[in-house]
Amino acid sequence: MTALARGWCPSLHEPMRSGDGWLSRIKPYAACLGAEQARIIAREAARHGNGAIDLTQRGNLQPRGFSGASAVAFANAMVAAGLAHPDPAVERNRNLLAPPLLGHDPDIAPGTAELVEALPAAMAEWPALPGKFGLLVDGGGRLPLAGEGADIMLRHTGAWVELRLGGGDAMAHCAPAEAVAAATALARHFTTLAPARRMRQAVAAQGAQAILAACGLEAAPDLTPRPAPPIAVGLLPGQVLGVAAPFGQLRAEQLAALAGLAEQQGDGTLRLTPWRTLLLPGVEDAAPAAALGLILAPEDPRLRIASCTGAPGCASAFIDTRAAAARVAAAGLPGLLHLSGCAKGCAHPGPAPATLVGGPDGYAIIRDGRAGDRPAAAGLTLEQALAVLQRP
Ligand code: SF4
Incomplete structure (x- = not known):
């Protein structure tokens, strides 16, 4: 069992302590759950935990409210249901974001499903990686992942596979049959680039072209713009x-x-x-x-609010973010609003047009920045903060 620590990422066998008990994480293979598997998760989450299940930005499920012993019982039930690997080290490394409509969307590039299927076995042999280190496989289609980030990004075009690095400005490509080996080479090379904990840190230090070249990949500048996330509601x-x-x-x-x-x-x-x-x-x-x-x-105002768990679920929180989020949604503010229980900003690591952050003396407002940035105003009540945000 592991206490809350900055940079820590829970997994099924290594849950994380939070304000409402231990929280666990299920990483569905190929972004897909069978109905019976979903029923098992629901049943065991209610039986062993408090029945609250977060949907994460990595396409995972995060059931909450376990005791130390019940988290172990829950993990055993998930392994038995085929939802996780029994080896904690393998499960920790298995961070793979896959196209959500594999097998249903005919516009996803052929070969994408095979690549998604082949990667977990290779990843099981990779050296230990930081808990947040992850891969992404995109195949285009109706709900492409091209706007999402990851440490290693593979995009299957049908004819070849494009490779990009988190924070990078370069791209390489390889034959589909070589994609697993290329990702493996990149992950292994990354482990030699300490103290980087994420690929973007390694890229900032070495450059994306150099890292790709060190793995035998010929890189070229990547000018592909990142599209906005698609509507998925x-x-x-x-x-x-x-x-x-x-x-x-x-x-x-x-x-x-x-x-x-x-x-x-x-x-x-x-x-x-x-x-x-x-x-x-x-x-x-x-x-x-x-x-x-x-x-x-899609126009529901609650979707424009990125809210973290907050109090009482998170021990670091200064505010009850979900209660505040309901009030903020009712205020009808335009644009994305990030509501964060503390300066860590778990719900939205990037900048947002407006961020409300809880602190020991109330709410702080950050404009066009991250939760940890310098606030434009601080020490406010929620109503005072909303009044400031509603000013033209
Ligand atoms: S941002 Fe929210 S969930 Fe993350 S540590 Fe702070 S209060 Fe907890």
Whole structure:
């Protein structure tokens, strides 16, 4: 068991202590859960934990509220359900963001599924990597991952695989059959680049072209713009229902009900996305999910608020972010608003047009910056902070 520490990333076998107990993490293989697996997660999360399940920006599920002993029982149940590797070291390294509609979206490049399937076995043999170090495999299609970041990014075009590095401005490409070996070479090389904990730090020190070249990859400048995230809520093209949970947290009973919906009306799967939504391929009726209290309208103001767990769930929090988020959503402010229980900024590591941060003396406001940046105003009540943000 591991106490809360900066930079720590929980995994199933290495849960993290938080304000509401230990929290765990499930990393669905290929961003996909079968309905029965989702039901098992819901049942065991309610049985062993407090039944709250976060949807993370890495397409993972983060059940909360375990005791030390119940976290172990939960982990055993997840391994038995085929949702995790039994070896803690393998499970810790297995950070792979995959296209959420693999097998359903015909526009995803051919060969992408095979690459996603082959990588976990290779990653199991990689040396230990920092807990947050991860890969991304994109194959285009209706919900591309091209706007997402990772330490190593692979984009399958069908003819070849493009390779990019987190924070980098260069790109290499290889034959699809060589992609796993190329990613392996990059991950192994990264472990020689201490003290970097993330690839972007190594890139800042060495340059992306040099790192790619050190792995035998010929790099060229990468001028590809990063697209905005796609809309992944509501009735989506290709017969897919996208659902979001208010402020990114599901209840176990909602997950179990969605599993039933996927089975009765869809293809029997639930897909995880980095946009903190669940996708149900084949489901075209939004009413049952709406009746569960889930979000199905892309314009719902709650989707414009990036809120972390906050108090009481997080021991570092100065404010109850979810209660505050409901009030902020009702205020109808335009644009993205990041609401953070402390300066760490877990819910939105990048800059946001407006950020409200909890501190020992109340709320601070940061404009066009990150939660840890210098505030424009501090020591405010929530109502005072909203009044400032509402000024033209
Ligand atoms: S940002 Fe939020 S979740 Fe992260 S440590 Fe601070 S209070 Fe906790």
